[in-house]
Amino acid sequence: MAKAGNSEGGARRRPTGSGRGRAVGAGKRGPGAGDVGGAGTPSVELTAKLEPRKGPAKVPLNTRVLASTEARLTWLVNDRQSTVTNVVDVALxxxxxRCSVPPADHDGRITEQES
Structure with a gap:
């Protein structure tokens, strides 16, 4: 039996764009995302969205979860119009x-509290 392949005789490849690995909600634009004010200048709303936001430092966290957990996470993100990062941070x-883990400072260091 011959191997399945494409017209050039190579192996078939999975189609790209399956959605795996992309951020939830990627590609969606909020209301007014393309609005511009008069004379080619951005509107006040657009300018406010583009200004850099200074927030707490974030670091990458890679993990694998059950498919059922990912489905629930995706549902919550879509239902609450949130982000995976925010949901995971709040949950953790x-x-x-609940586990009485001491808080960390802004640099990510935990200072053990004496009892």
Missing amino acids: QEFFD
Whole structure:
């Protein structure tokens, strides 16, 4: 039996763009995302969205979860118009609080509290 392949005789490849590995909601634009003010200058709303936001430092966290967990996460992100980063951060903070993990400072260091 011959191997399945393309017209050039090579192996078939999976189609790209399956959605895996992309951020949830990637490619979606909010209302007014393309609005510009008069004379070619950006509107106030657009300018406010483009200004850099200074927030707490973030670091990458890679993990694997059950497919059922990912489905629930995706549903929550879509339902609450949130981001995976925010949902995971809130969930982990609540879990750490329940487990009495001491808080970390802004540099990510935990200072052990004496009892």
